[in-house]
Amino acid sequence: MVAQLIAHIEKQVTLSAEDKAFMEELLAPTLLNKKQFLFKAGEPCRARYFVLEGCLRLYITNSKGTDQMIQFGINNWWITDYMSFKSKKPSVFNLQAVTNATIIAINEAQQEELLTKIPQLERYFRLVLETAYGASLMRFNYIFNMSGEERYRFFSNLFPDFVQLVPQYLIASYLGVTPEFLSKVRAKKV
Amino acid sequence: MVAQLIAHIEKQVTLSAEDKAFMEELLAPTLLNKKQFLFKAGEPCRARYFVLEGCLRLYITNSKGTDQMIQFGINNWWITDYMSFKSKKPSVFNLQAVTNATIIAINEAQQEELLTKIPQLERYFRLVLETAYGASLMRFNYIFNMSGEERYRFFSNLFPDFVQLVPQYLIASYLGVTPEFLSKVRAKKV
DNA sequence: GTGTTTTCTTAATCAAGATTAAGTTTTTTG
């Protein structure tokens, strides 16, 4: 299953047979049960996580006690709290499995080893982050320039399967609307 | 002035004297006049830009014809449209100087040369992007969990000088409110 | 330094979506 991560890396940089063997030896997939936490707010985030299968969510519990979705993590995406992982300070976020999931976690020690032995990975992670950051700039555009209804229709058009897969109230939160409002929009069935 | 960029890089990675000399030779600062564009929507973004002095803005003109701020670029920050720069496709954004500004532009050819001769820069850019992406996740938190008024008070508390420096309607747009609303909030003077 | 453009303010009206409060359906669990 580490092969899936290796394949993802090889889309960006070249890996020798040794590199790959080293990765296979160092890394192993982890199975997560639905609702299992990787870390909770108040704890530091100790790794970066690559999603092989299933769905994770990064969210924050706000001052009113309601959960706000920040980011979904699905197939072949990295998800983590970079701030906390880097600083080793407690995270303000929670990272939880939405469905049963398979991930590869890379903690600090493993990251050190990997980046030392396979320096091309610096480039790989740079490219991954450029894509993620670019996508997040587009998300600001959607948030500010579309209504809640438009955001939902756009999103469910882009990820029709995903919308079926995770609870609606998580989609609502990710889009910045209430579940009640989303329900109303869906009922229109335009 | 390239020294300022070098200093920024040396906070993250080690550069040899040759590395620095090479950078000084390859790169040069560019002066921008207030309102000058680096690229407009429809044109590809051909470089990444490091702000030495002054302020840039990345914004998008929406379907109603109004401008929506996406990102400010100030002192020691990188700003670009990574999507467009990477794909060479037209950008949907505009990148413009808000004030007179001094920047260092790194185009694709220069980037190639730099990353080949100074491979540590891969790591530097990775770290820069982790910070930027981490900050953008926090911005989603602020957008979703704070009212427009709270966002303004929080922002102007965090960057009191900056709020004085750029037109209010740009701050309003960045925070996702209208200039009229921001004016009302400021009038309260609580 | 005066005319023009840009920016900011005030105030009335309006709308998108939140809140509240049940009630219903679906899923999970023992």
Next chain:
DNA sequence: CAAAAAACTTAATCTTGATTAAGAAAACAC
């Protein structure tokens, strides 16, 4: 499979902040 928990729906009321429309004040340009 029955009870409990989780997820979804409906509808009435309410609120934040948008829109519209002037007008005032700064900033710029000739």
